[in-house]
Amino acid sequence: MIKNKLKQAWAEGRPTINGWLSIGNPFTAEIMAAQDYDSVTVDVQHGALDYSMLLPMFQAVRASGVVPMARVPWLEPGIIMKALDAGAYGIICPMVNTARQAAEFVSYMRYPPLGQRSFGPTRANFSAGANYAAEANDEILAFAMVETAEAMANLEGIAATPGLDGIYVGPADLTFSLHQGRLAPAFDREEPEMIEALQTIVAACRKSGKSVALHCGTPDYATRAIAWGFDMTTVSGDSRLLAAAAQASVTRFRELNGKAATATSTVKSAY
Numbered sequence: 669m670i671k672n673k674l675k676q677a678w679a680e681g682r683p684t685i686n687g688w689l690s691i692g693n694p695f696t697a698e699i700m701a702a703q704d705y706d707s708v709t710v711d712v713q714h715g716a717l718d719y720s721m722l723l724p725m726f727q728a729v730r731a732s733g734v735v736p737m738a739r740v741p742w743l744e745p746g747i748i749m750k751a752l753d754a755g756a757y758g759i760i761c762p763m764v765n766t767a768r769q770a771a772e773f774v775s776y777m778r779y780p781p782l783g784q785r786s787f788g789p790t791r792a793n794f795s796a797g798a799n800y801a802a803e804a805n806d807e808i809l810a811f812a813m814v815e816t817a818e819a820m821a822n823l824e825g826i827a828a829t830p831g832l833d834g835i836y837v838g839p840a841d842l843t844f845s846l847h848q849g850r851l852a853p854a855f856d857r858e859e860p861e862m863i864e865a866l867q868t869i870v871a872a873c874r875k876s877g878k879s880v881a882l883h884c885g886t887p888d889y890a891t892r893a894i895a896w897g898f899d900m901t902t903v904s905g906d907s908r909l910l911a912a913a914a915q916a917s918v919t920r921f922r923e924l925n926g927k928a929a930t931a932t933s934t935v936k937s938a939y
Contacts, residue, residue: 669796669803672757674707674735674900678879683894686881687734688905692717694728700906701729709737709902712747713762719747723754723791730755730795737809743769745776745784752777753788755795758809760836765818767825774831777810782831809833811881814869815841827872834879834899837869855885870897 677684684706689697692715701708710725712718717725726736737758738751748759761773775783782805789800796804812826813819815838819826827835840853843862857863866882873880874897881900884890885908890901904912 669799669807672735672807672809673733674758674809675807677706678899683898684900685890686737686900686902688883688902689725690715690717691906691910692721692725694721694724696906697725698728698732701732701734705734707735707737707758707900709739709758709760711739711905712751713739713741715739719750719754722751726755726791726795739813743773748773748776749785749788752785752804752808753790753792755792757796757807758811758833760811760813762813762838763815763819763841764812764826765816766822767829770812770826770829770832773812774810774829777808778805778831809879811836811879813838815839816845818845820846820865820868823869823872824875827869827876827878832878834881835869835873836881836883837866838883839866840883855883856889866893867896873897 674684687700687703687705687708688711689700689708690711697708697710708729710717710722712722722738729736735757736755737760738756739760739762740747740751743761743764748761751759759777764770764773776785777783779785779787779801787801792800810831810833812832813836814823814826839855839857839862842865843851843857844853846862846865851859870880879899880897881902882893882898883902884893885904887903890903893901
């Protein structure tokens, strides 16, 4: 089986950057994967796509050699196992609030005797290389999302779950939950209590020997997160990056042509 490059990087002490795919299109996935990310995650939870797009998007990113992952909609065995069978090398599961739920999630990720994953790796048999059944348990990453006040209260137990590879922090929902809706959900939190919460999650993961990841809005904040101890950061995502680049282009056009129009008007009025 092809080795998981994320696990190799973290074992060597190298942080990684993850791309985020929420547009259900293989071509945009292919473009993103070609930008030198270490991994890309197809967002089946909030992305504008479903399983019918997940598999061809995985096919599109294969040539770039990035690690393909998926965020599933919920803690539900059917979609978790189908995403794995499609070739996911990592699953991010949202709203894991207790150690029991974390253990349940792990059980769906692993073949017996370590779990209850059903065998039928339709595409993974081809995309992941030989000996998949024997090696998948060791290579595939299971990330539980910590993004609620309840999850923070159960953090130590979640992080200590056997078979769980790491915690992925959803800062928008975590902020929303910890502040009971008083703060708008967003990335790159600057509130001291939120930074403290992030560092508390890092400490719990380090204590349990788990990896830890954070969704960020900018490379600058992601760099701060790496300094705090995060192993992986996601910086923005396809839809946000597209919107930002388009907005910057249009804004610059308006600026230049607004000035040009003013200059032309001034010249004409002189005659």
